[in-house]
Amino acid sequence: MRSLALIGDRKLELADAPPPPPPAPAEVQIRIKAVALNHLDLWGYRGMAFAKRKLPVVVGVEASGEIAAIGSDATGFATGNAVVMYGALTCGTCKACRQGRDNLCENVAGIMGFHIDGFARDLVNMPARLVIPVPSGVSLRDAACAPIGFATVQHMLFDNAKLEPGETVLVHAGGSGIGTAAIIMAKAVDCTVITTVGDAGKAEKAKALGADHVINYRSDRFEGAVRKITAKKGVDVVFEHVGAETFNGSLLCLKRGGRLVTCGSTSGPSTTINLMQLFQQQYRIIGSFGASMRNIRESLAKMAGGLLPVIDTEVPLADFEQGLSRLASRQVFGKIVVTF
Numbered sequence: 001m002r003s004l005a006l007i008g009d010r011k012l013e014l015a016d017a018p019p020p021p022p023p024a025p026a027e028v029q030i031r032i033k034a035v036a037l038n039h040l041d042l043w044g045y046r047g048m049a050f051a052k053r054k055l056p057v058v059v060g061v062e063a064s065g066e067i068a069a070i071g072s073d074a075t076g077f078a079t080g081n082a083v084v085m086y087g088a089l090t091c092g093t094c095k096a097c098r099q100g101r102d103n104l105c106e107n108v109a110g111i112m113g114f115h116i117d118g119f120a121r122d123l124v125n126m127p128a129r130l131v132i133p134v135p136s137g138v139s140l141r142d143a144a145c146a147p148i149g150f151a152t153v154q155h156m157l158f159d160n161a162k163l164e165p166g167e168t169v170l171v172h173a174g175g176s177g178i179g180t181a182a183i184i185m186a187k188a189v190d191c192t193v194i195t196t197v198g199d200a201g202k203a204e205k206a207k208a209l210g211a212d213h214v215i216n217y218r219s220d221r222f223e224g225a226v227r228k229i230t231a232k233k234g235v236d237v238v239f240e241h242v243g244a245e246t247f248n249g250s251l252l253c254l255k256r257g258g259r260l261v262t263c264g265s266t267s268g269p270s271t272t273i274n275l276m277q278l279f280q281q282q283y284r285i286i287g288s289f290g291a292s293m294r295n296i297r298e299s300l301a302k303m304a305g306g307l308l309p310v311i312d313t314e315v316p317l318a319d320f321e322q323g324l325s326r327l328a329s330r331q332v333f334g335k336i337v338v339t340f
């Protein structure tokens with residue numbers, strides 16, 4: 001079977017690998033159909049001092065597929081069922097896992113495609129408890145964007161920022177995979193969405209997705225634009241993932257008691273903040289990483305209800321690296337999906 005592995009910094013190798021053994025009793029075997037790309041793939045590809053990945057490692061952190069074989073104790077699946085997989089090997093037994101807070105598992109063995117061999121291969125065995133059926137009507141291409149792309153946003157906006165209908169939210173980098181998902185999810189609950197983009201083409205696309213106000217951060221300071229749009233009131237929620245370049249400006253955009261939720265720092269990991277501002281304005285700053293199994297089910301249900309991920313491009317497995325370059329170039333609008 002085909003298997004795409006990272007064998008060194010910026011070195012990918014597509015090789016013929018032996019297929020996995022038949023699934024163990026509590027496992028299912030999945031034939032991978034699509035892998036969606038994420039910044040996590042870029043971190044692994046480039047290598048990072050503070051996030052050590054396994055080498056060599058089969059890449060691919062987010063994927064969909066079809067059930068190819070079923071272990072003797074795995075129930076609820078039939079061969080050919082469309083499924084997605086949780087992106088980390090959680091223990092399933094710790095307090096966090098038992099409470100359904102899977103992304104806070106105390107004994108997590110690692111992230112697929114980063115610390116553990118991932119999904120960019122034809123066949124994968126997974127514990128059946130980490131495999132989620134895809135509702136009918138949702139394509140495998142779209143479903144591949146549920147475990148991280150959609151579920152991360154679901155977790156950020158609704159579990160962490162507790163976004164309420166009618167609130168105003170600032171979504172940074174509205175053209176990114178998670179930015180596009182945040183726009184459509186917030187609009188779906190009747191929020192006012194302000195978003196930032198880096199060029200006029202993306203501004204049009206963000207408007208077409210439903211964003212109420214689009215700020216080109218290259219020509220306008222977003223802090224000033226948000227003040228103007230909200231008549232100096234500020235927004236209820238900021239959806240952050242840009243990091244150092246925008247973080248303080250994001251805090252300035254919040255109304256008193258506003259919530260900032262962040263899941264990334266693509267422009268740099270460090271910043272300083274004004275603590276007087278933090279407590280006087282009663283801001284809530286919430287870090288968010290990954291999602292729960294429930295968030296993935298919620299994401300798939302949203303897709304089944306017609307809230308579809310924005311797909312920028314589809315590339316074949318052999319062009320995985322070109323997909324990563326496109327992601328790194330910030331030219332994307334939506335998700336890049338690798339098809340099998």
Ligand SMILES: [Zn+2]
Nearest residue numbers: 091094097105
């Ligand atoms: Zn656990």
